[in-house]
Amino acid sequence: MRALVTGAAGFIGSNLVERLLADGHDVVGIDNLRTGSTANLAAAEGAGAHFAFIECDITAPELVGLVAVAHPEVVFHLAAQVDVRKSVADPWYDARVNVLGTVNLLEASRRAQVRRVVYAASGGSRYGRPESLPVQQETAASPVSPYAAAKVAGEYYLHAYTGLYGMSGVSLALANVYGPHQDPHGEAGVVAIFGSALLTGRPTAIFGDGSATRDYIYVSDVVDAFVRAAAAPAEVAGTFNVGTGLQTSTLQLHELIAQAIGVRARPSYRPARAGEIDAIALDCATTVSTLQWQPRVAVREGVGRTIEWLRGALAASPAV
Numbered sequence: 001m002r003a004l005v006t007g008a009a010g011f012i013g014s015n016l017v018e019r020l021l022a023d024g025h026d027v028v029g030i031d032n033l034r035t036g037s038t039a040n041l042a043a044a045e046g047a048g049a050h051f052a053f054i055e056c057d058i059t060a061p062e063l064v065g066l067v068a069v070a071h072p073e074v075v076f077h078l079a080a081q082v083d084v085r086k087s088v089a090d091p092w093y094d095a096r097v098n099v100l101g102t103v104n105l106l107e108a109s110r111r112a113q114v115r116r117v118v119y120a121a122s123g124g125s126r127y128g129r130p131e132s133l134p135v136q137q138e139t140a141a142s143p144v145s146p147y148a149a150a151k152v153a154g155e156y157y158l159h160a161y162t163g164l165y166g167m168s169g170v171s172l173a174l175a176n177v178y179g180p181h182q183d184p185h186g187e188a189g190v191v192a193i194f195g196s197a198l199l200t201g202r203p204t205a206i207f208g209d210g211s212a213t214r215d216y217i218y219v220s221d222v223v224d225a226f227v228r229a230a231a232a233p234a235e236v237a238g239t240f241n242v243g244t245g246l247q248t249s250t251l252q253l254h255e256l257i258a259q260a261i262g263v264r265a266r267p268s269y270r271p272a273r274a275g276e277i278d279a280i281a282l283d284c285a286t287t288v289s290t291l292q293w294q295p296r297v298a299v300r301e302g303v304g305r306t307i308e309w310l311r312g313a314l315a316a317s318p319a320v
Ligand SMILES: NC(=O)c1ccc[n+]([C@@H]2O[C@H](COP(=O)([O-])OP(=O)(O)OC[C@H]3O[C@@H](n4cnc5c(N)ncnc54)[C@H](O)[C@@H]3O)[C@@H](O)[C@H]2O)c1
Pocket: 006, 007, 008, 009, 010, 011, 012, 013, 030, 031, 032, 033, 034, 035, 036, 037, 056, 057, 058, 059, 077, 078, 079, 080, 081, 082, 097, 101, 120, 121, 122, 123, 124, 151, 173, 174, 175, 176, 177, 178, 183, 188
C-alpha cells in the first residue's frame, strides 16, 4: 500500500511511519517540523526508496499537488496544533491548523482519489467532563477548549467527505498516548516529562493533588489501531475510541516511573490548572469488535519501555 502520513516527524506519526515501513508499505511523510523533529525519522530514513519526507505545512496551497503526486491509497492525518493552552491563547492559529489544515488535506485527498483517511481525534478532550466512566463512544461530543472544538470539527469534516465523495473516513479518538519519541518539553507528555526529570535528578511537580486520572495507552497499541483502521472494510467509518478503559492517577503514574528508573522520589504539588478534567477513561468495546483491535501493553510495561528509550535518548543527546 502507498500511505501518506501527516505529522510524520511527531511523536505518534513517527512511530506509525516505522510500523508501516516494517509492514512493507511505501510511505510519504509530511510535516512542517513545528513541534516534530527529523531525528524521530532516523529509522525511517534507513528504508531508502520506500520512504520520502516532505517538509510542508498542511495549510499550504501546494499540499494539493503534493498529495496528487504521492497518490496514496490511505492518508493518516496526525499533523495538528496539539497544545490545549495555546489553543486558548490563540484560537485563530489553532483553528487555522486543526480546522483549515484538515479541510485542505481532505480536499487534496478527494482530488487524489484517496480510498481512506484515518484521523487522529482526541478522546481525552472530545467528551468534555463525562458523567460516567469509561465513556462510551456513542456519547455526544462536548468540547470545552478551542483545541477540543477544532479536533471534533475535523471528525465532522471527515464524516461529511465520507458522505459526499465515498471516501471512507475513520476517526480514532485517542486517550493519553505515551511512549518513545514523545517530547519531554511538551505540555502533555507526562511520562516523558517526569521520566526525563527523574533520570537527570531534577525535581518533579504535580498540578493538583495527584488524584486526577487519565487513560494511558502505549504508542504501539495506538499505531496498531491506525493500521487496522486502514485495512478495515470500506463500510467501516465513523469515530472509534482508542484507550485501555482503565484509569491511572498522576500520583500512581509518578510512582510507576520512579520504580522503572529505580529511584525514590517525592513530587511537589502546584495548584491544579484551570480547565483540567478530573478523570477520563475510554470504553473501547466497539473498537475491539469492529477493528479486531486490543490494547496489549499494560501501563507498567509501557512505562518501563518508555524509560528505556528515554535513557538511550538522554545518553545520545543530554538536551533531551
Ligand atoms: N499524544 C496524545 O496523547 C494524543 C491524544 C489524542 C490525540 N492526539 C492527536 O494525535 C496527533 C499527533 O499528536 P502527537 O502527540 O504525536 O503530537 P506531536 O506534536 O508530536 O505531532 C504533531 C506533528 O504535527 C506537526 N505539525 C503541526 N502543525 C503542522 C502543520 N501546520 N503542517 C504540518 N505539520 C504540522 C508537528 O511538527 C508534529 O510533528 C495530533 O493530531 C493530536 O491531536 C494525540
